[in-house]
Amino acid sequence: MAIDDVTGASPSEIFPSSSDYGEGLLPIPGIDRYAGTGLMFWLWCGGNILLTTFVLGGYYAAALGAVGMIVVTFAGGLIGNLFPSMSGLRSARYGVDEYVGMRSTFGTYGAYVGIFMLVVINFGWVGILSSIAGNSGATVMHAYHFSNFHWYTIFALGCGIVLPVAMLYISPKTVFTLVKFTVPLLILFALLLLWKQLSHFGWHYIAAIKPNHSVSWQYAIEANIAYAVSWFPYMGAWNRFAKSEKGAFWGAWLGLSFIAILFAVVGGIATLTTGSGDPSVWAAKSGLGVPALGIIILSTLINNAMLLYCSTMGIKTAFPKANYHWVVGLVALPSIFFIYEGTLQNNFNTILTVVGALIAPYWGVALGDYFLLRRQRVDLVGLYRGAGGPFWFKRGFNPVAFGVWGVGVLLWLFLGGWTSSVTWLHFNSGEHVFTYLTATAPVIIFCALAYWALGAMGISTIAKSMPAAVEVSKQ
């Protein structure tokens, strides 16, 4: 193939068929993207429709009361979802997967650290979500006297593993089709639950419930932000389908924030009125048991498909020769272990800790690199180059980025370690500072600014990867 072809051919001439787009590592040309702002909105709404989003509001509703819970949920949701919505813009611009783009920050092999975190976390998340679908399905079937059968396994494996894998095996486009029709229904369910609570108890009764101050509003803000930034690893894989950068940003931010706020507020109010933080109790008391099973099944389908696709593309980034369809099938298998081990409640606190301590500073560095240092300009060809390329840094790793990340992890553990169940991470001084700063948001901002400052100081490791240096090296 002659390089002269570059200048003369339009994308559609180069790529006559887009049927396999999203299954490979190469960029998706702008003209061949198919997700507009509305579709991106439904996609990210669907991503955040989870029982855990309901549970989030219940976490602090009793502590803050109805008004405090609503204010904190709005503020935490808007701030928290901003960070992942911004991080996904690199993939929206260049049409590349999250971890192909991440090479520009952490290096060709340094990006594999992000892939490792993604894949490991997904093993747990996919298993936990499948387990919820299994439990809900089995409960409803037993209620209707369809007992003496393996309903847990059927619902957990069927909705959590088999169907999402089948969707992705056909094409990642199937996820967009699914969310377009199902997410409005899921939102209606949440609104129905809210209306039932308000009409039965009345707003004045709900607002008059005294807060018990068991946790602070800072803790509640932190919970919202930590929950939101758990989306960091997933943004790029899906945003590369967006027809425009603005569509990717507003679709993601508004979609994630809207659902985070709606579901957490509904969950918070339900917790206040029922006195229970268990969504199945709210649904049963509202007479919505069977529709609740529907929401759980559909949300499990959407979420597991979204998560498994990100794992698939991450693994393909590390092993480019791997066959997409084989990886889709194999990447879900380890999650089966989690289906039969552990429960959502047992793992939720650990998940939040891992997310806050490792993921937030990793993507904080990436935000500083892309927005502040590179001003949203990355060498596309360099992303696909190995040794000798601009993002090779030192043996494939960017030591400066890893240094800032390490400091960020320590900073998070100091500020937020006391919120975890790991006792040796509890620092009294950190807890005191937390009441002024919280943990996740300041760590993200610190890492972004620190990496930017080091880059602006002209450290040679970073300077060699900057566009000006790349242009010079090409001449």
Next chain:
Amino acid sequence: MMSQSGANEVISTGRSDLVDQAVILQFVGKVEPGGEVKLATVLGTVAFSLLVVFGTTAWWMLH
């Protein structure tokens, strides 16, 4: 011309590059969909949203 699936097959050609440079060069100038999001726009929107949230709450509490 090379299709996406055909192009994927040349990934990892055994050279140090992760993708054949002739393939990836075809994408240069054709991937950006347009509609750049300015950092100032993002931060301004969030600041305005938070102002509305806390402003409304403060007004409500005072009345």
